[in-house]
Amino acid sequence: MSRSTQGGQSLAEISLGSWVILGAPDLAAAHTRRLAELGLRVGSRVHVLFNAVGGGKVVVVEHGRVALDHATCRRIPVTTQPPP
Amino acid sequence: MTATLNTPSCHGDTARRRRTSSSPTIALIGPPNVGKTTLFNAISGARAAVGNWPGTTIDVGRATWRVGARTVEIMDLPGAYSLDGISPDEQLTAALLLDAPLDERPAAVIVAVSAARLSTGLYLFRQLRECGVPLVVAVTMLDVATRRGARIDVELLSGLLDAEVVAVNPRTGTGIDELAAMTSRALTVEARARRPVEAADSDDADRRFDWVAEVVTAAVSRIAEQRRTRTDRLDRWVMSPIVGPLAFLAAMWLVFQATTTLAAPLQRLIGAVVSGPLTKGTTTPLTTIGLGRGWFVQFVSDGVIGGVGLLLSFVPLMALMFGLLAVLEDSGYLARAAVVADRAMRALGLPGQAFLPLIVGFGCNVPAISATRVLADSRHRVMTALLVPFTSCSARLTVYVLVASMFFPSNVGNVVFVMYIASVALVLILGVVLRRTLWRTIGQAPLMLELPPYQAPRLRLLAASTWMRLRAFLRTAGGVIIVAVAAVWLLQAIPVDGNHGFGNVPVKDSAYAATAGAVAPVFELAGFGDWHATGALAAGFVAKEAVVSSWAQTYATERPTDPHTPGQLANLVRADFTASSGGHQNAAAWAFLVFVLAYTPCAATLAAQRREIGGKLAAFGIVVQLATAWTLAVAVFQIGRWFG
Numbered sequence: 068m069s070r071s072t073q074g075g076q077s078l079a080e081i082s083l084g085s086w087v088i089l090g091a092p093d094l095a096a097a098h099t100r101r102l103a104e105l106g107l108r109v110g111s112r113v114h115v116l117f118n119a120v121g122g123g124k125v126v127v128v129e130h131g132r133v134a135l136d137h138a139t140c141r142r143i144p145v146t147t148q149p150p151p
Numbered sequence: 152m153t154a155t156l157n158t159p160s161c162h163g164d165t166a167r168r169r170r171t172s173s174s175p176t177i178a179l180i181g182p183p184n185v186g187k188t189t190l191f192n193a194i195s196g197a198r199a200a201v202g203n204w205p206g207t208t209i210d211v212g213r214a215t216w217r218v219g220a221r222t223v224e225i226m227d228l229p230g231a232y233s234l235d236g237i238s239p240d241e242q243l244t245a246a247l248l249l250d251a252p253l254d255e256r257p258a259a260v261i262v263a264v265s266a267a268r269l270s271t272g273l274y275l276f277r278q279l280r281e282c283g284v285p286l287v288v289a290v291t292m293l294d295v296a297t298r299r300g301a302r303i304d305v306e307l308l309s310g311l312l313d314a315e316v317v318a319v320n321p322r323t324g325t326g327i328d329e330l331a332a333m334t335s336r337a338l339t340v341e342a343r344a345r346r347p348v349e350a351a352d353s354d355d356a357d358r359r360f361d362w363v364a365e366v367v368t369a370a371v372s373r374i375a376e377q378r379r380t381r382t383d384r385l386d387r388w389v390m391s392p393i394v395g396p397l398a399f400l401a402a403m404w405l406v407f408q409a410t411t412t413l414a415a416p417l418q419r420l421i422g423a424v425v426s427g428p429l430t431k432g433t434t435t436p437l438t439t440i441g442l443g444r445g446w447f448v449q450f451v452s453d454g455v456i457g458g459v460g461l462l463l464s465f466v467p468l469m470a471l472m473f474g475l476l477a478v479l480e481d482s483g484y485l486a487r488a489a490v491v492a493d494r495a496m497r498a499l500g501l502p503g504q505a506f507l508p509l510i511v512g513f514g515c516n517v518p519a520i521s522a523t524r525v526l527a528d529s530r531h532r533v534m535t536a537l538l539v540p541f542t543s544c545s546a547r548l549t550v551y552v553l554v555a556s557m558f559f560p561s562n563v564g565n566v567v568f569v570m571y572i573a574s575v576a577l578v579l580i581l582g583v584v585l586r587r588t589l590w591r592t593i594g595q596a597p598l599m600l601e602l603p604p605y606q607a608p609r610l611r612l613l614a615a616s617t618w619m620r621l622r623a624f625l626r627t628a629g630g631v632i633i634v635a636v637a638a639v640w641l642l643q644a645i646p647v648d649g650n651h652g653f654g655n656v657p658v659k660d661s662a663y664a665a666t667a668g669a670v671a672p673v674f675e676l677a678g679f680g681d682w683h684a685t686g687a688l689a690a691g692f693v694a695k696e697a698v699v700s701s702w703a704q705t706y707a708t709e710r711p712t713d714p715h716t717p718g719q720l721a722n723l724v725r726a727d728f729t730a731s732s733g734g735h736q737n738a739a740a741w742a743f744l745v746f747v748l749a750y751t752p753c754a755a756t757l758a759a760q761r762r763e764i765g766g767k768l769a770a771f772g773i774v775v776q777l778a779t780a781w782t783l784a785v786a787v788f789q790i791g792r793w794f795g
Binding site: 094097098100101102103104105106107108116117118119120121123125128129130131132133134135136138139 | 182232233235237265267268269270271274295296299300301356360367371379382383386387390391392395396486490491493494597598599600601602
C-alpha cells in the first residue's frame with residue numbers, strides 16, 4: 068500500500084479525540100466490504116480514540132472499538148465533524 | 152464430508168427440506184470476538200471435541216447438546232462477518248451452511264451477536280435469513296454495552312428480525328436454557344431456499360447494510376453518553392507505541408517462562424514415575440510369570456512404556472500452554488497483542504498473533520505448534536506451523552553445549568549464542584521465502600480488528616477449554632510418539648550378525664547401526680558421514696533429548712551426566728569427525744550443529760503438526776526441514792573447511 072487518499076485528509080492524519088465522517092476508502096473491494104461489515108461505511112461517523120503502535124488508530128464505531136493499521140488509515144478519506 | 156469453498160449460494164436448493172435425522176446438527180456462528188466460542192464452551196462443557204474439518208486445516212468444535220427432548224450436535228464454526236468471507240476459514244463457514252449436501256447442512260443456526268456491536272452480526276443474520284435457514288439469535292455482552300452507554304431492547308429486536316432472540320451470558324450461564332428451548336423450536340421450522348446470496352452484488356450489500364442500520368437504530372437506545380471505559384484507559388497504555396511493545400514482550404516472556412521453567416519439574420516428576428514405579432509395576436508381573444528379562448519385557452519397558460512416558464511428559468507442558476492461550480484469548484489481550492506485533496510480523500506476511508507461537512518455540516516446539524490456534528486464518532496457521540520447527544527449542548541446547556564443549560571448549564557460550572542467532576535468521580529467511588513462493592497472497596490483508604473488552608477469565612471455562620485441547624492433542628499425538636519410540640527400540644533390538652539374539656545385541660551390531668551406516672554417506676559432503684553421528688541424529692528424530700544418550704550408546708561409552716564435560720565421548724567423537732571430515736573437524740562440528748538446528752525437532756512436534764495442519768503438510772514440513780538442514784550443513788562445512 069503505497070498510495071494515500073488523493074488530496075483532503077485521511078484518517079491517519081486525524082488527531083485524537085476527533086469526530087469524522089468516512090469517505091470511500093481506496094482499498095480492494097473485499098477489504099472495503101470488510102470495513103463496512105465492521106461498521107466503517109461511507110458516511111459513518113466515528114470517533115478517533117487513540118493511536119496504536121505503528122501509527123494505526125483505534126476508533127469507536129457504534130459502541131465497539133476497531134483497530135486499523137496506518138496504511139489502511141491513509142486510504143480512508145475523512146471529513147472532520149464537531150463533537151456531538 | 153469435504154466442503155467446497157465456492158461463492159456462497161443457495162442454488163440447487165429450491166425444494167423445501169425438513170431434517171429427519173434423529174440427531175440434527177446446529178451451527179453456532181458469529182463474527183470474531185463476540186464470545187461465540189465462550190458460548191460454545193459453556194454449552195458443551197468438557198464434552199466437546201475440537202479438530203480440523205476433514206480435508207482442511209480449519210478448526211471446528213463439535214459437541215452434543217440436549218435441547219428440549221432431543222440431543223443435537225452443535226458445531227462451533229470459524230468466526231465470520233458475512234457469507235462473503237475473505238479467509239479460507241470464513242469461506243468454510245459459508246460452504247458448510249450453504250453448499251454442503253442438503254442432508255449434511257445444519258438444521259438450524261444460532262447467530263451470536265454482540266450487544267455492543269449489534270450491526271456486525273446482523274449482516275450475517277440477514278444473509279442467512281435470505282437463504283431460509285432457521286435462525287436463533289444469541290445476544291452476548293449486554294454488560295459491556297451497558298458500560299458503554301447502550302441498551303438493547305431484546306423483544307423489539309426479536310420483532311424486527313422476525314426470529315427468536317435471547318440475551319445470554321456464557322460466562323455465568325445466564326440464558327443458556329432459554330437458548331436451548333429456542334433452538335429446539337427452530338428445529339421444527341421448515342427450511343427453504345428463498346433466493347441465492349450473491350456476494351458480488353454491491354446493491355444487495357448496500358440494501359442489507361441499510362437494513363442493519365435501521366434495525367440497530369430502532370433496537371439500541373443510548374442510555375448515557377459514550378464515555379471512556381476502563382478498557383479504553385488500559386488500552387491507551389497497552390497499545391501505545393512505547394509501553395505497548397514492552398507490555399507485549401513481558402506477556403510473551405511470562406508465557407515462555409511458564410512453558411519452560413514451570414513445566415520442567417513436573418515433566419521430571421512424570422519421567423521419574425514412568426521410569427520407576429510404572430515400569431517396575433508393569434515388568435515385575437511379567438518377570439514373575441516367567442518372561443524373565445527377555446525381549447518382550449524389554450519391549451514393554453523401553454518401547455511401549457518409554458513411548459507412553461514421553462507422551463505423558465508433554466502433559467504438563469501442553470496443559471500450561473493451552474491454559475495460557477485460553478487466558479490470553481478470554482481476557483481479550485490476544486487481540487491487542489495482534490495490533491502491537493502487527494508491523495513486526497508483516498515482513499513475513501503473518502499477523503501479530505504469530506509472534507506468540509514463534510516465541511514459545513524457543514522453549515518447546517510442541518506447544519508452539521498448538522499455539523498456532525490463535526491465528527484465525529488457516530493459511531497463517533500453516534505457515535507459522537511450518538516455521539516453528541526452526542525456532543531452537545531448549546532440547547537442542549544440550550546438543551549445542553555437548554558439541555561446543557567437544558570442539559570449542561573455550562567458546563561454548565559464544566557457539567550457543569550463534570546458534571540462537573542462526574535460528575532467528577533461519578525463521579526470517581524461510582518465512583520470506585515461503586511468502587514469496589507458496590503464500591504470495593497472504594500478508595496483503597490490512598489490519599482491521601475488532602477489540603473485545605478486557606474480562607477476567609473464568610476458571611471453569613478455562614479448565615473446559617484447556618481439557619478439550621489437551622485431550623485432542625493426546626489423542627492425535629499419542630500414536631505417532633509411541634510408534635516412533637517403539638520403532639527405534641525395534642531397530643536397536645534386531646541383530647544384523649549371527650552372534651547375538653533378538654533384544655540382546657550391542658548397538659553397533661544392530662539394525663539401527665546398519666541403517667545409520669547406510670545413511671551416513673549422505674553426510675559426507677557435510678563432513679560428518681559417520682554412522683555414530685548419523686545414529687545420534689536418527690534418535691534425535693524421536694526426541695532431541697535422546698541425541699546425547701544415543702551418541703554415547705553407539706560408542707558403548709557412558710552418557711555424560713553434564714554436557715559441559717563430555718569426557719571419553721569427546722575423544723571418540725573428535726576422532727571420528729577428524730576422519731570423516733579429512734582433518735576439518737571444526738567445520739564438520741559447525742555443520743553438525745546447523746543440521747541439528749534445522750532438521751525435524753522430534754516426533755512430538757511432527758504429531759502436533761499433523762494434528763494442526765494435516766499429514767500432507769506435516770510431511771511437506773519434514774522435506775523442507777531435511778532439505779534446509781542438509782543444504783546448510785553442506786554449505787557450512789564446504790565454506791568452513793577453507794578457514795581450517
